[in-house]
Amino acid sequence: MKQQLSPKINISLYWKCQFIGWSVAALYWEYRGFTRSTHFSWLLAALQFISDVVIYILLTHLYRNYALRHNFQNLNLGQLLKRIIPGAVVMGVAYTLATTVKLYLFQFWFFQSPVQTYADFFKQNAEAIFIGGTRLMSIWLLAYHMYHYAQREIRTSKENARLAIISREAQLSNLSAQLNPHFLFNSLNNIKALVIDNPKSARRAIDLLSDLLRTSLYNGEIMQISLRDEINLVKDYLELEKLRFEERLQFAINVDDDLVAIQIPRLCIQTLVENAIKHGIAKRKDGGLITIRTEKTGGFVKITVQNPGFLEAGDDGVGLKNLRERLALEYKGRATFAITGELDDIVLATISIPSA
Amino acid sequence: MKKLKILIIDDERNAREEIKLLLKSYPDVEIIGEAKNADDAKEQIDIKKPDLLFLDIQMPEKTGFDLLESLDNVPQVIFTTAYDQYAVKAFEVSAIDYLMKPIREERFAKAMEQLKVKSASKNDDRIFVKDRQQYHFISWNKVHLIESLDNYARLFFDDKSVFLKTSLNLLEQKLDESLFFRVNRAQIINLNYIDKIIPLPGGKLKVLLKTGDAPEASDRQSVKLKKLVKT
Incomplete structure (x- = not known):
């Protein structure tokens, strides 16, 4: 919703700026013409105004299309300056050409007498127009x-802040998931029994648990x-849980x-x-x-993880919610992430990550 | 002295081993069985009638609470759980002893000690009822009145009451005849709580309970009650 709205607002802001900016500039030129010219014509003034606004918006809009097509918006500051x-200069030249042609044509139409050729007109006015144009275009x-x-x-820093929060949450929830009291204490209780029953397994379980905790x-x-x-990591986790669930857990x-x-x-x-153990294995005899x-x-x-069980209706738990968020941001x-209940009491969780 | 019969219920074999190991230093107990889920446990409880259950809360398909609710007569129970005490409190169980896994020996000893004190007041048949998110152990000795209400039986005990989803007829069959008496179609009383019996004109009896309740016996039950009181 947000993403759909923002370009719309930007476009309207862009066009507002274009119209207002060039209209103000054109009005300024009108004012100069009005105060300096001896024979001011309202018709010419109107044509000047309209043509100025149209031509310069057109020029800059063409530039904008070019810049968008070549992804100028994603460049860093150095790369951007190298192009700006x-x-x-290029825009200054374009401005000069368009302006001289326009002025020459207006002179031609309104005063009927071509006092000079376009080449002469150009030679006479180009320098001043180019300097003014380049300045204008640079500002634009x-x-x-x-x-x-x-x-x-602003957007990236907002996104980074969000990502930092999410990863912090993921980290915390992982902590509480792995140090999940239930998991941790059951493992310890299991190890306690194994110490007598099967010391070798007990030692192995301590190694596995230590690595998971680390x-x-x-x-x-x-x-x-x-x-x-x-x-x-998953293998360690499963091996440890296998010591607990014994023949009930196969993987x-x-x-x-x-x-x-x-x-x-991660x-x-x-x-x-x-999740597969908590909702699949542990809940089945x-x-x-x-x-x-x-x-x-x-x-x-x-990547798919499949386990027996029914998909429980309702919202994702903290773990899955976090996973979705992290995938979306990273x-x-x-x-994509999807978890579906399949035929024959199977739950299938699928993560799709773009490769490379 | 008769040995205390114990059933250990946990879905993890090593967790059951752990309890067995802890029980080794108690000569006057006898482990009569192990169960790895609630259904298995119910079957063994019905047949072997253990005195004490070591019961895990989280088990596949049915929890330890589900198991207790399904029993007509609940033995002594010590819960074992890997959850922390706050998580256990979330179950809103009152007055139930629970041991947190891994179980410390001194904590285990304390639980066994408390049990001896409790079992001194023996012969205490009880049920486990969930009522409005709260679990109760209810001893039949303390239930003074049972009333029928639609598909439920309302059990009055102390100054509280709970609803049990059963018909009065079904419940009557399960109850101890020497303790409970059906006074009319809708009420069963605990005989130990009778204060006075007042004859009404027309032969019927009105029973005054020590708690102040005063149910009226039906014609047929009045006759039975008269016989019962005489003997």
């Missing part, structure tokens, strides 16, 4: 680009990690070897797997199978 300076270009540059700066305690500010690292991980180096949002798979797959399809990397709307 020659741009002002600077105003136009600085306005958009400032707008963009990741959630110290890596909070990292936004993206490789698929390989994420899968390793299969099918990751394409070509994809292991791609960068993905903990995106982990969040889905945690006989547990079930969690399957993680990756796949490359048409410019996207698709990929500017090009990544």
